[in-house]
Amino acid sequence: MKHIILMITGLALSLGTFAQRYNEGGVSIRNARGERNRSIYHKLQIGVLLPGTMPARKNVWYTRALDPAVSGKAYTIPVTLQYAWSSNVNTEFLIHAGFEKVKYYSYNNPVQSDHTRNFASLLIGVNYKWWQQKYITLYSGLLIGGGVGRYAIAKDDIVDPTFETDRTNWAYPSAQLTAIGANFGQKVGGFCEIAFGSKGIVNGGVYWRF
Numbered sequence: 001m002k003h004i005i006l007m008i009t010g011l012a013l014s015l016g017t018f019a020q021r022y023n024e025g026g027v028s029i030r031n032a033r034g035e036r037n038r039s040i041y042h043k044l045q046i047g048v049l050l051p052g053t054m055p056a057r058k059n060v061w062y063t064r065a066l067d068p069a070v071s072g073k074a075y076t077i078p079v080t081l082q083y084a085w086s087s088n089v090n091t092e093f094l095i096h097a098g099f100e101k102v103k104y105y106s107y108n109n110p111v112q113s114d115h116t117r118n119f120a121s122l123l124i125g126v127n128y129k130w131w132q133q134k135y136i137t138l139y140s141g142l143l144i145g146g147g148v149g150r151y152a153i154a155k156d157d158i159v160d161p162t163f164e165t166d167r168t169n170w171a172y173p174s175a176q177l178t179a180i181g182a183n184f185g186q187k188v189g190g191f192c193e194i195a196f197g198s199k200g201i202v203n204g205g206v207y208w209r210f
Helices: 002-024 029-039
Strands: 041-050 079-086 091-105 113-132 136-152 170-185 188-197 202-209
Touching: 041 091, 091 136, 113 170
Parallel strands: none
Antiparallel strands: 041 079, 041 202, 079 091, 091 113, 113 136, 136 170, 170 188, 188 202
16 A cells, blocks of 8 residues: 555656646647647628729630720729637637629720629638738638629610620639738738639638637
């Protein structure tokens, strides 16, 4: 019995010493839980996408001058709205929506719009945060989804019957690879992304994290 008591006492002292060293190293269980709690958050962000959705322009990577009869002209600034949820230090799960309005012009009357298309898209994806400091985070990510381009005649449109164009509603797949993105701030801040895909090249705006 004496030997058992001595063994238990020695084990308790050893565990106490280990726990003290563990805490001194800054990686205590309490600290780990605190870090985990800080990495769980929701985030809403609103941004502006430039130069616009490529399905609207029919101009891959914006390599040609825009044809107002084929590619149209932007009537509203392309706006994005995104919700992000994070459950760990490195990843965010995303729901991304975008909207823009484009006017199309006939060859016979290049100053009068023939029709309008309202483009809306919805994508899901993930961001990987690969560099983090107190007030700045760098990340890369991927979005996959689809969109629609709804044909419409607005009040200021005048249909040219001689203008041969597609007047149906469009549906298209959409994907976006964020090469590099940056968040600036903590609870409230700004963001900027450089990306490749069907959503445009530059996306920037503000966010609220809670």
